[in-house]
Amino acid sequence: MTQDENRRPLASRDTGWARSVARRLSQAAITPNQISMASMVFAAFAGAGFWLAGTANSGTRVALLLAAALFCQFRLLCNLFDGMVAIEGGKQSPDGPFWNEFPDRVADILILVGAGYGAGAPALGWAAAGLAVLTAYTRELGRACGLPADFSGPMAKQHRMATITAAALLSLLEPIWLGHNQVLVIALWLIATGAAVTALRRAANIVRALRSP
Secondary structure (H helix, E strand, O other), rough: OOOOOHHOHHHHHOOHHHHHHHHHHHOOOOOHHHHHHHHHHHHHHHHHHHHHHOOEEEHHHHHHHHHHEEEEEHHHHHHHHHHHHHHOOOOOOOHHHHHHHHHHHHHHHHHHHHHHHHOOOOOHHHHHHHHHHHHHHHEEEEHHHHOOOOOOOOOOOOHHHHHHHHHHHHHHHHHHOOOOOHHHHHHHHHHHHHHHHHHHHHHHHHHHHHHHH
8 A cells, every 4th residue: 555545635735835835844944743733733723713702792703713714724734734744845754643643633623622612512513523533533444454545525624624614704794694603503513414424434435345355
């Protein structure tokens, strides 16, 4: 199994701006593991932004939701550049596989649980987070069975972050219809349901591949 088979396919990895930033990071005294660790910090800020926005007044709520959306995207940028600096930049380390996976799971929990508390639906936030972790577990289970990594959706990591980021921005419009956190609740339901479908789909793919002659 090649390394490329176990790497999430990203169109942004081949863009000029991404290659330029990755090159600069590779030339600096920054390691891929440090970038991975930074993703947890950004996720913590995003989760806190969602949580605090739930009880904030209108002006502060707008700032917190915008910050949450921004930090979700910063988290994704870390996920992009840690791999590029490690592989394209030649900075791989023995403990790299750990830092490539562990921070992602922590980040999912921090963001989705924070959104759940901010929306007044903590159980839903925890459910979305747990199911998000389950999608990663089924992918790694497939790898443990000797299969290529399965990054299929419909609610893989990039889809979860796109959904919760869009929800943060759409939540800014809720005062128009006198709503309050309805968008975040809908987004968390979409993420939880989509993640459950994703985990089941990946599990079915594993069983099917293992049974194939």
